[in-house]
Amino acid sequence: MRETVLTSKENYMDSLLLEENENKKMSRQFAEELGLARISISPAEAQLIKTLVRLHGAKKFVEIGTLTGLSAQYLFEALPEGGELWTLEKDPRHGEKSAKVFANLDQSKKKIHLVMGDARAELERISAEGPFDGVFIDGNKAAYFDYLTWAEKNLRVGGLILADNIFLSGAVWGQATQQKFSEKQIRIMQEFNQRLADPALFEAAVVPSYEGLYVAIKK
Ligand SMILES: C[S@@+](CC[C@H](N)C(=O)[O-])C[C@H]1O[C@@H](n2cnc3c(N)ncnc32)[C@H](O)[C@@H]1O
Numbered sequence: 001m002r003e004t005v006l007t008s009k010e011n012y013m014d015s016l017l018l019e020e021n022e023n024k025k026m027s028r029q030f031a032e033e034l035g036l037a038r039i040s041i042s043p044a045e046a047q048l049i050k051t052l053v054r055l056h057g058a059k060k061f062v063e064i065g066t067l068t069g070l071s072a073q074y075l076f077e078a079l080p081e082g083g084e085l086w087t088l089e090k091d092p093r094h095g096e097k098s099a100k101v102f103a104n105l106d107q108s109k110k111k112i113h114l115v116m117g118d119a120r121a122e123l124e125r126i127s128a129e130g131p132f133d134g135v136f137i138d139g140n141k142a143a144y145f146d147y148l149t150w151a152e153k154n155l156r157v158g159g160l161i162l163a164d165n166i167f168l169s170g171a172v173w174g175q176a177t178q179q180k181f182s183e184k185q186i187r188i189m190q191e192f193n194q195r196l197a198d199p200a201l202f203e204a205a206v207v208p209s210y211e212g213l214y215v216a217i218k219k
Pocket of ligand 1: 039040065067068069071072090091094119120140143
């Protein structure tokens with residue numbers, strides 16, 4: 001257990017986990033240097049996505065939004081031998097830092113591919129490697145619906161879809177938030193959440209984590 005001041009449910013959940021290893025700490029440090037520590041995944045949510053991917057048994061997995069490679073490390077750990085992770089990032093500063101942490105991973109039994117560029121275009125390019133077993137959507141909010149459309153085409157039946165920040169800090173149900181979201185971002189996230197709720201297409205559930213995590217299986 002880590003020594004933290006337990007002021008909230010989130011801190012308490014994080015405190016139950018083992019301290020993150022040096023490479024994950026490096027990702028957090030890089031995010032801090034970029035002034036983006038607050039958008040890195042929390043330890044508890046990272047452990048949740050890792051556990052879900054491990055339970056699912058996914059071998060070929062895609063992540064949209066690498067930042068400094070933190071959630072990618074958890075996903076990579078969840079993959080079995082022979083597994084592959086494609087992680088997509090648009091910002092070269094984030095890519096440069098992620099490449100440094102990925103260079104420290106043992107890739108002799110599984111692989112991680114850092115794919116630089118706009119995810120909408122890059123997803124089309126990597127489609128040839130599919131069908132994939134799962135995707136973690138954690139990139140730009142305005143493109144979430146497009147990412148889901150891609151997943152519907154490129155995941156196998158039974159594929160796993162994980163999507164973070166689906167509450168937009170409460171903006172999806174009309175709550176005023178400190179972080180400003182555009183009308184377009186809110187509308188797209190509402191449409192995204194509604195589509196995942198369609199039982200003809202997905203078996204899905206919302207995990208009421210701080211940011212909201214959608215967990216769905218493609219039918
Ligand atoms: C919330 S952060 C990802 C956090 C990361 N998954 C983690 O928890 O360690 C979102 C990332 O998506 C990237 N991003 C934003 N727009 C993008 C786009 N169009 N294509 C690819 N990546 C994008 C941002 O640069 C940022 O690094």
